[in-house]
Amino acid sequence: MTQFLQATVAGLSLASIYMLLALGFVVIYKSMQVLTFAHPAVMLFGAYMVSYLAIDLELGFWVALAGGMIATAVLSWIAERVAIRPMVGKPLFAIAILTLGLDIAIRTPINNLIGVNIRSVGDPWGFGTWNVGGVIIQHRAVAMIVTATIVGTLLFVFFRFTRVGLAMRATAADQEVALAQGISVGRIFSLAWIMAGAMAALAGTFASSDLSGLTQSTYLVALKALPAIVVGGLDSIGGAVVGALVIGLAEAYTATYQGQYAAFLGGNFSQVIPYVVLLVVLLIRPYGLFGTEEVERV
Amino acid sequence: MLEVANLEVVYHDVILVLRGLSFSVPDGKIVALLGANGAGKTTVLRAISGLLDVHEGDITKGEVRVDGEPIHKLRPASIVDRGVTQVMEGRRIFAQFTVDENLRVGAHTHFSDLEKNLDRVYELFPILKERRKRTAGYLSGGEQQMLAMGRGLMSNPRYLLLDEPSLGLAPLLVQQIRDLIVEINRQGTSILLVEQNATMALSIAEHGYIMETGKIVMDKPATDLMKDEDVQEFYLGLHAGGRKSFRDVKHYKRRKRWLS
Numbered sequence: 001m002t003q004f005l006q007a008t009v010a011g012l013s014l015a016s017i018y019m020l021l022a023l024g025f026v027v028i029y030k031s032m033q034v035l036t037f038a039h040p041a042v043m044l045f046g047a048y049m050v051s052y053l054a055i056d057l058e059l060g061f062w063v064a065l066a067g068g069m070i071a072t073a074v075l076s077w078i079a080e081r082v083a084i085r086p087m088v089g090k091p092l093f094a095i096a097i098l099t100l101g102l103d104i105a106i107r108t109p110i111n112n113l114i115g116v117n118i119r120s121v122g123d124p125w126g127f128g129t130w131n132v133g134g135v136i137i138q139h140r141a142v143a144m145i146v147t148a149t150i151v152g153t154l155l156f157v158f159f160r161f162t163r164v165g166l167a168m169r170a171t172a173a174d175q176e177v178a179l180a181q182g183i184s185v186g187r188i189f190s191l192a193w194i195m196a197g198a199m200a201a202l203a204g205t206f207a208s209s210d211l212s213g214l215t216q217s218t219y220l221v222a223l224k225a226l227p228a229i230v231v232g233g234l235d236s237i238g239g240a241v242v243g244a245l246v247i248g249l250a251e252a253y254t255a256t257y258q259g260q261y262a263a264f265l266g267g268n269f270s271q272v273i274p275y276v277v278l279l280v281v282l283l284i285r286p287y288g289l290f291g292t293e294e295v296e297r298v
Numbered sequence: 299m300l301e302v303a304n305l306e307v308v309y310h311d312v313i314l315v316l317r318g319l320s321f322s323v324p325d326g327k328i329v330a331l332l333g334a335n336g337a338g339k340t341t342v343l344r345a346i347s348g349l350l351d352v353h354e355g356d357i358t359k360g361e362v363r364v365d366g367e368p369i370h371k372l373r374p375a376s377i378v379d380r381g382v383t384q385v386m387e388g389r390r391i392f393a394q395f396t397v398d399e400n401l402r403v404g405a406h407t408h409f410s411d412l413e414k415n416l417d418r419v420y421e422l423f424p425i426l427k428e429r430r431k432r433t434a435g436y437l438s439g440g441e442q443q444m445l446a447m448g449r450g451l452m453s454n455p456r457y458l459l460l461d462e463p464s465l466g467l468a469p470l471l472v473q474q475i476r477d478l479i480v481e482i483n484r485q486g487t488s489i490l491l492v493e494q495n496a497t498m499a500l501s502i503a504e505h506g507y508i509m510e511t512g513k514i515v516m517d518k519p520a521t522d523l524m525k526d527e528d529v530q531e532f533y534l535g536l537h538a539g540g541r542k543s544f545r546d547v548k549h550y551k552r553r554k555r556w557l558s
Contacts, residue, residue: 163402163406163409166403167403167406169395169399170392170406173392173393177392179349179352179375180347180349180383180386181383181403181404181406182379182407182453183403183406
């Protein structure tokens with residue numbers, strides 16, 4: 001039982017990282033109908049900025065976190081203005097490929113800056129733990145789960161009830177009609193990328209706050225947010241949350257139990273499980289668990 | 299007064315669609331713009347509401363003015379802000395949104411007056427109030443058209459541009475939409491009505507313009523248009539005595555008479 005709870009805590013903290021990333025994908029998809037593959041690079045940039053501000057400039061973690069989020073939001077905004085905006089109206093496939101290029105363009109210089117050593121983001125949680133009835137809970141896990149919950153709730157309220165959130169959804173549904181209602185579609189695009197950038201920085205910081213720190217391969221974490229959003233449905237906030245939970249928990253449980261019960265799959269099979277889940281869900285529900293089904297009168 | 303002066307529109311840099319088109323919508327009136335398929339009616343509306351960009355179109359000459367001030371260089375959002383709102387052809391409601399959300403998107407530029415405008419729209423279209431929590435995509439065609447018009451009214455426009463509101467509706471519903479247009483106009487909104495259903499449009503319009511291949515070929519008070527022989531022949535489907543073969547109507551003749 002203890003082992004199960006331990007795995008659950010690990011799964012939830014993984015899920016909160018995936019969730020922050022998945023929400024970024026969803027915000028962009030919801031306003032532009034574009035699936036961005038540049039997110040891993042944006043996340044890596046965010047984590048590096050926080051690390052640079054906190055460690056190299058010694059500004060302290062909280063200032064560094066705020067600075068990193070702002071810097072990443074700005075980078076994301078520039079990427080949108082320079083690379084994505086001129087492509088509006090072009091085939092979505094072309095834009096998706098363009099974001100792959102963006103990913104490489106951003107990640108290469110950041111990799112050089114990170115270098116070969118493990119960097120720290122200077123987070124205040126360190127390796128502190130609480131022992132709750134035999135289950136060891138890291139301080140950082142609590143910080144991550146709480147933050148992700150708050151961000152998810154705020155976004156839900158934003159899209160459901162606010163004027164700008166509604167305008168974002170309208171833009172995704174039909175850009176021309178949104179324009180005709182007086183919505184500045186360009187501003188909506190920028191805002192989406194800014195929000196996604198800030199959340200990616202947050203996720204990157206969390207992902208780098210564990211034992212393995214910030215390295216060039218930290219970006220792999222962001223790739224696993226992709227199965228999360230596809231499982232949940234590309235355009236659904238609730239779906240991103242559930243998708244992240246499914247993927248995070250599946251990964252943690254696999255890491256805990258696979259060695260015992262399915263050792264023949266080899267070590268580190270937990271890294272593969274997100275994609276297995278993705279495949280299974282897509283076979284059963286091609287639009288994801290919570291994706292929008294076509295609304296059509298029959 | 300909403301004025302269009304010598305408007306020339308080119309699509310994709312080469313396709314000349316509007317060739318020096320002029321007309322005006324005086325305050326408080328209903329003006330009808332009639333014409334066959336491909337005459338450029340929808341392009342006129344796009345040019346007024348700033349949506350040409352989406353279709354790779356450009357205004358190469360001429361102006362669109364509201365009270366003498368040119369608006370054709372403004373972005374769509376500012377044009378809606380100036381009180382010119384287009385209700386697009388084919389309803390184009392947000393199918394996945396609820397009725398209420400559709401209307402609130404329409405209020406984007408006038409969010410401070412949301413409650414007031416919402417009350418007004420629900421009063422005009424009581425059926426929408428009943429359905430306010432429903433998914434808009436499942437409404438009937440007539441209800442969707444009402445929703446599209448209601449959404450347009452949420453920005454409290456001075457000029458409402460209606461593109462084929464009767465499209466695909468049963469005759470009884472066309473009647474209902476017609477009465478609603480009259481009511482909206484009575485409440486003080488000027489209306490530019492683009493229609494293929496000439497009988498409906500001319501029955502409520504003050505003035506009518508007839509477009510052919512990017513030009514206004516005829517412009518008269520609506521009552522005079524109704525009496526015009528050519529309009530009766532080509533748009534109202536009325537003709538004196540018996541069936542008439544279109545083979546007997548020489549195209550150039552009909553052009554010539556209109557231009558005189």
